[in-house]
Amino acid sequence: MVDDPPPYFQAHIFVCTNRRPDGHKRGSCAAKGSEALRDYMKARAKELGIPGIRVNSAGCLDRCEFGPTLVIYPEGIWYRPQTREDVDEILATHLQGGGRVERLMLTDKDRV
Template identity: 75%
Template sequence: MTDAPLPSTETADPPPCFQAHVFVCCNRRPDGHRRGSCAAKGSEELRDYMKARAKELGLVGVRINSAGCLDRCEFGPTMVIYPEGVWYSPKSRADVDRILQAHLVEGGRARELMLSERDVLPPKV
């Protein structure tokens, strides 16, 4: 293998398929699990609503997907928007509307719904 740089056509990443990719945790754990689960907290309904609202708003280049466990169960329902990697915890349709408008329409943030560096899980023992 050589250390020579690849030609520029081989080093450039392909263009992204989406301008924004939203992953909504829809993981379901058994009832009574110590960490809970986003699906038990209503994430599937919120995901469905978000998909419908994004379509109604005419958001182009936005993909909203279900995700398995995003490992922030205690703060659920949780979602993350890429390419920025911004995490949110929407609890209602109004929260979803706020996130769509602030983040995906206006390009800002719904700061009051964001998970931050303060929202960390307790250490596993």
């Protein structure tokens, strides 16, 4: 058995920036402001000096109705931030503090 190398990042955040045509029945995260929230999250994480994380764009994460959505790995925790203040709370509570922002989490009940 081969030993796996250590992870390159301690946390990897994927923010859905998928865009569907206007009026699509499922909507899209980009139409709900996810690109601006992703940009803010990247800049704010850097400003706060949070080590070992990466904020990336993702294609469709298939939870469009709840968007904007993001998922944080390795835990696989899903969030639906709506504002910059929500992003700040996720950064502080989840990524800096190791906790969870329950009011913003998507759970098994949030399935379409």
